[in-house]
Amino acid sequence: MASEAGETLNISYLEKRDGGISSWVFSTDHKRVAILYLVSVLSLFGVGALLGLLMRLELISMGPTIMAPATYNSLFTVHGVIMIFLFIIPAAPGVLGNFLLPLMIGAKDVSFPRLNLLSWWFYLIGACLAAAALFTGGGPPDTGWTFYAPYSLRTGTNVTMAVFAVFVLGLSSILTGINFITTVHRERAPSMGWLRLPLFVWAIYSTAWIQILATPIIGVTLLLVMAERLFGIGIFDPAMGGDPILYQHLFWIYSHPAVYIMILPSLGVISEIFPVFARRTIFGYKAVAYSSIAIAGVGSIVWGHHMFVSGYSYTAGVIFSFFTFLVAIPSAIKVYNWVASLYKSSVVLATPLLYAFAFVFLFAIGGFSGLVLGALSVNVHLHDTYFVVAHFHYVMFGGAGFGFFAALHFWFPKMFGKMYREKTANAALALLFVGFNALYFPMFILGMNGMPRRYYDYLPQFASWQIVSIVGSWIFAAGLLLMFGNLIYALFRGPRAPANPWRAATLEWQTASPPPTENFAVIPAVEHGPYDFKDIR
């Protein structure tokens, strides 16, 4: 028995050979499910990014450039739906959560491995339905990713199927959430107390709560939209006495918390990276851990800040603005504590840390612009302008996206057992960083000058900044290609990575790279906190 176990342990989860593709798409191994997510999520990111590039290209000159207005409208709708529901929401839990959570808490797998696989299948079905929506019915939806009623009830495009696709993706997200909460409660290694959990686990745990508590609301909202379109029950339709603002409430009750589904895991990633490369413990572990819960909690009562000019009540506006400002505080705590963790440290400037720095820079700009938008009277001017577009690309891409890239560079050696070229990765980061700011910073200025979003065409005064932004998108594209190229090259040609290349202290580094199917030979004993580097300085 012992020798047999020893033998399987030499075989990594990647190499375990038992029958081609079906050993992947029907695998219940959390690490394989994570790779399934990685491949599907990145493919869809590629598609969404290409659409973004096309949109930019259309705006290179005034008037029609390369497409008709209806095409442009479908483009930003599909871009938004892909980036939100098919890329950034599933990316962090699906890839990082699945791969790391059991490893980090010293478990063999998640609590419900088969459910886990099922949630990937739901993801796949949702993606297929979304793709089908482009070619059936009245063609690709043109409502914006927000599906605002009553336009979404009237348009002839295939909103019904797109909405159903999002519903199925919601199911996938819920199953992941249920799995992770149960896993954190039930599968921790015996000596893994709550306050020894890595901060990424805290972040994923909080995320999972949002996933299960908020997602059902969008589920029922989308069912209502379908019922409206199919049977005309009238709830959101002013012509029948319904209220379109009610739709907005329901949509944002989910979709604001959803932005924290996107960002929380990335905040967790950064909380892992900082101490490892500062070679010292994190400053204020408890504050960082509990602030994740606080973001999840307060984040569920601020949704109305998307509706300041929707025509809802003045009272509601004031209350929602107030809570919106409160929710910035837990984020602030995290940023302060990261910076404080560099004090009296011993900084190793490795690639993951550089990506983490970029994250802090971009997320702070994004977060601060969120505060500007949260201020009532300022929002009246800036709502639905390019300022908002800039804000959410900074937080979603500069924040959540760069956090994901940082995570890829941090855990790449663990996931694939290969090392990438740090120099190339750093060069890619430089391109990404410059490109990103050139691409999105001009949008702040456009917005301040009143350029509305979702505009196929624009007035002459906006032209120059649009051009800067478009050139930025090309620099950015070059950076992305270089970054992914470097990683893909390393996947096949990179040198072998050791078990613990960064000399980190969390459990996932205590097993081989890549980890064996069983994760650990014996369930590890946890003798110290996650950021105790005393023995491995």
Added chain:
Amino acid sequence: MEGKNGPIRETRIYVYLASWAALVGLTFLTVWVGTADLGGVAGLVPFVIAAIKALLVLAFFMHLWYEGWLLRLLPALAVVIMAAIVALVISDVAYRG
């Protein structure tokens, strides 16, 4: 710590029967209250009764009475969040000018 592993403690059959009887009784009560004209806050009474009935089901049929803190916390958490959301939505409808 958070709920014992293994099967939970046995619920006596008479507890089930008593809960059932209470639920039936409350159903008739709520119909009576709902159709009688009590005025004032009467509109809320059926919901108070519904909450009591739900608690009975949760506590005995669903065994929460015998569970650890974590599972008992869940419905409480749900109620708090739901109340907050409803309050915020009402802060809109009730004050539309």
Added chain:
Amino acid sequence: MTAEGAHRDNAGARLGMWLFILTEFFLFFGAVVVYVFLRYRYSGAFSSASGALDLDLGTLNTLILITSSLTMALSISYLRRCAKKAAVYLLVLTFALGGAFLFNKYFEWGAKIAAGIYPGSSSISAHGVGEGLFYGLYFFMTGLHGLHVVAGMVVIGVMAVKVARGSVSHSAPVGLENTGLYWHAVDVVWIFLFPLFYLVG
């Protein structure tokens, strides 16, 4: 210890089930938000529309579901005591009560539809906007609940077979216990739907 089923975590399974039930509650809660919002605006229309629903049938259905919860709970009790046969009979009874509930609903809906009260009908606008919305929501929420009853019945049917075959037994009752939890949750939802629609002042 390597095989997947080798370690069985009952408390984990229960926690997972409870989390799932929580999401079900929030699903219906979303519709309740709609209800609260619209009732606030159309309180008069809501109460007059509610008056037109069949209270007797609604009450009967409430009693049926409550009773089915009892038979469900008893079935688990008997299974625990190794009374396999009684457990199966009680499951069949639960299934039948679920069927009776749907049967009544079918008649209730049928009567409304025959009277021209359904979303998109030509005569519903004659009832005024508030009432139209009330019925729209009524059909949506009871329909969604009905789907959950159907799903519950399917699972109960499967469980009855599994208990009869012995793959769910007194030593491994988790499957049945979780089915029970789900069924009771469907009952709890109805306990709230009943006053929401049938007992509006």
Added chain:
Amino acid sequence: MFQPSASQIGAQIDGAFWVIAIMCAVLFVSIISLMAYFTVRYRRGRNAAPVDIEGHRGLETAFVATSVVIVLVMFYVGWRGYKALFTEMPEGLFTIKATARQWSWSFEYPNGAVSDRLLIPAGSPVRVDLVSLDIIHSFYVPAFRVKQDVVPGTMRYVWFQSDLPGEYDLFCAEYCGTGHSMMVSSAVVMDKAEFASWLEAEGQEKAGKGAGRLDGAGVFKAKGCSGCHTVDGSPLVCPTLKGVYGARVRVISNGAVKEVVADEAYLRRSIFEPEAEVVEGFGPIMPSYKGNITDAEIEALAAYIRSLK
């Protein structure tokens, strides 16, 4: 960086913006420079022996406390202008009714004058009542810093005062379908006297026309037909109306394709029940004008469309 504000509330909103933006900028610069400083000061080569500082209660409390103060200031600063916009509108303002539809605006004055641009007098506050005929649009004049969604089924309003004569862009800021980016008009602030004479002339013209014959081209603009239909032969999302009259048109009616002759009755049907016969190749998005258009206006439109050869 801002286009200068041309309204009174605009100045206040810009003020709030800069207060918040500068607070953010200061925080941002301090955080980033501190991060950079620590990175350089404590880099591996210079400080090989890190110290494990687990936290500092006083410092952490101070972080939270100052953050709370900062965000509360921001909240308050932002609130003031919103309060002015939504609760401090003076009574009895000069009121203009703005009607939004896919994809055009029209503005109606108390004396019956109608315009597709918003003309207002400088130096006195005006109120604009907002109604939508179809879906949600949003009234947005960046130079005034005001925006308000126009929600069908209810009436919303905005109010503002501009002291700076000039012509400013007016946008639809809520996505409303294919023509969203074309739903652009302008707000013209006029000298008071100039405005008064324009208003009077326009009102009289309208009254005079009401008695006599309507100008079809005017109705075509005022009713928003021009928001969708061109008259120069280039179809956009909607068929062009050039040369329609008398032509044979393939339409889809109850799911079946048939051919009809575009006579006056057809025009009428198109305007009253556009969804009954939908021109092949186009979506059923034209709103019904039933109850929203007079017989005289229809006749004027028909004459106008007939003239579009």
